[in-house]
Amino acid sequence: MKILSFKRLNLDKMEKEVLRQELVALLPRLRRFARGLTKDPVIADDLVQDACERALERLDQVRKGTRFDSWMFRIIQTRWIDCLRKKKVRFEHLSLVGDKDSSDSIVDGSTGSPDENIDIKRALKTLPDDQISAVMLVCIEGYSYSEAAKILEVPSGTVASRVGRGRIQLGKVLFSRAEGERNEQEVREE
Amino acid sequence: MTHEYNRMELQAYLDGELDSVGMAEIDSLIERSIDAQAYVLEASRSTAWLKAEMNAVLAEDIPERLLETINAPTRYQQKVGFPRMLQVAAAIVLLFVGLGSGMLLDRGEQAIPYGMVGYIPASFTPVIEDALENSLRRTSKEWQADTGDLAVTVTPTMTYKDNSGTYYREYHLDLRIGEERRQINGLAYRTSEGQWKTSALYFNENNNLI
Numbered sequence: 001m002k003i004l005s006f007k008r009l010n011l012d013k014m015e016k017e018v019l020r021q022e023l024v025a026l027l028p029r030l031r032r033f034a035r036g037l038t039k040d041p042v043i044a045d046d047l048v049q050d051a052c053e054r055a056l057e058r059l060d061q062v063r064k065g066t067r068f069d070s071w072m073f074r075i076i077q078t079r080w081i082d083c084l085r086k087k088k089v090r091f092e093h094l095s096l097v098g099d100k101d102s103s104d105s106i107v108d109g110s111t112g113s114p115d116e117n118i119d120i121k122r123a124l125k126t127l128p129d130d131q132i133s134a135v136m137l138v139c140i141e142g143y144s145y146s147e148a149a150k151i152l153e154v155p156s157g158t159v160a161s162r163v164g165r166g167r168i169q170l171g172k173v174l175f176s177r178a179e180g181e182r183n184e185q186e187v188r189e190e
Numbered sequence: 191m192t193h194e195y196n197r198m199e200l201q202a203y204l205d206g207e208l209d210s211v212g213m214a215e216i217d218s219l220i221e222r223s224i225d226a227q228a229y230v231l232e233a234s235r236s237t238a239w240l241k242a243e244m245n246a247v248l249a250e251d252i253p254e255r256l257l258e259t260i261n262a263p264t265r266y267q268q269k270v271g272f273p274r275m276l277q278v279a280a281a282i283v284l285l286f287v288g289l290g291s292g293m294l295l296d297r298g299e300q301a302i303p304y305g306m307v308g309y310i311p312a313s314f315t316p317v318i319e320d321a322l323e324n325s326l327r328r329t330s331k332e333w334q335a336d337t338g339d340l341a342v343t344v345t346p347t348m349t350y351k352d353n354s355g356t357y358y359r360e361y362h363l364d365l366r367i368g369e370e371r372r373q374i375n376g377l378a379y380r381t382s383e384g385q386w387k388t389s390a391l392y393f394n395e396n397n398n399l400i
Contacts, residue, residue, distance in 0.1 A: 023260050024252075031256075032247040043349050045253055046327035052259050053328065120243040123236075138205055139237045140244050145207055164201045170236040 016059050022068050023052060029141065033073055036136040037080050039125055047083070051076045073141070074151045077133055084129065123173035127166050134162035135170075195219055195226040204233055255326045314342045314363075322346055322359050322378055322386040341366040347375075356380065 030051065034044035055075055062071060124132065130152075137148040138159065145156040145163075152159065202208050203216040220226050317333035321344035325331055334341040343364040350358040357380040365372045378388045 020260055024257065027252050027256055027260075028248045028250075031250070031252070032244050035247050036244055045256065046349060049256055049259050049326050049328065052256065056260065120239050124240070124243075135240070136244070140241060145202075145205070160198060160201065160207075163205065164198060167201065167233050167236060168197075170240065171232045174236055174239065175232060 019059055019062070019068065020056070023055065023072070026069055026072055029069070030072055030076060033136055033141065034076055034080075036124065036132055036140065037076070037129070039121070047076060047080055051079050054079065067147075070143075070147060070151050073137065074153075077151060080129075120174070123170050126173050127169055131162045131166035131169065134159050135166040138163045139167075195223055195229070197229065200226060200229055201233070204230065204237070253326065255329050259329075313340060314365075317342060318344050318361070318363075318376075318378070318388070319386045320344075322361060322380075323384070339368050359386070 027048070030048045031044060034047045034051075035041060038044045038047055051072065055072060062068065127135065133152055134148060137143045137151060138145065143151070145159045148159045149156040199208075199212075199216060200219075203213060208216065216226075220230055313335060314333065317331050321329075321331035325344075325346050327346055327348065330343050330345040332341070332343045345362045345364075346359050347362055348360040350360075352358065359378055359380075361376050361378065363372075363374040363376060365374065376388050378386045380386055
């Protein structure tokens, strides 16, 4: 993983261009992370776009030794929390797209899970936001607990706890559902 | 319910957080304990399914607008060469001009009280619908009449969904009617036929719906 070696407030035009290219290369992962947080492809792309705009305005704030990908994930996480807070204040009667109460999204770009009987999306929607962030960063993005802790600005133990609870909740939904369907199948076969 | 294993240790094992000694201990535990085996298997399967689902995003085409956002000059770069004080002064002037004019779109017989929006000209509807349906947040669509006296820039800002599944989008309109310019915010909902209908328009700083 590329470690940035730029000193704060000392980026020249070429260094910024390098970061732009780095940002383009990161887009698929950023979209995946945002999709997990928002659970909606439309709002996820909005979130990524917002984070990119914010990052480009603040490239000079990239510090020496900062992992650029971690910095971007942190911006997305922060912007999403801001978005959720803003929604509570301004539109209490509406749900921001991506809330766990919302139904399936307008545009579904995913190709589905390996087993059609396993409804991953439904399981993901049952996770609280803090657990989704931790699960996405550790289980999907492959960050260590300490790296995820820096992105989420919480202690490593909290990350471990959230990942653990998230996994248990996923398992509950996925396996109870799969188990139930297997039982139904067995009954029908009998 | 008690377990003969520590779930957090098994989880750390799965996430690669243990050193070699710790890994060996958990390997040994998994060999002995059916419960531990079941936990590791279930957790591994959940993670694998989740990965497969989320990794599908990686294969999708990147929306052009995201690439344009990155490749476009940043707001900071756009501001270079234009004195900030001048921008602030211009904003204040526009604000007072806007608040003072009282009338918005309707120049016809029906007078519209200050602070309210009567209607949006039908000629603006296609570009507004297009922007609400296809534009990402903060991405604008523009339209100008052939005569040059009407122009509008539409920029969606936020997206919402209510409990019935209806989508709503907030948007920002930058209007020019003749010599007059006005900025308005709106809230539209998406009908079951896929059309966007504006349900509220407002233009004060507190975002009070009218």
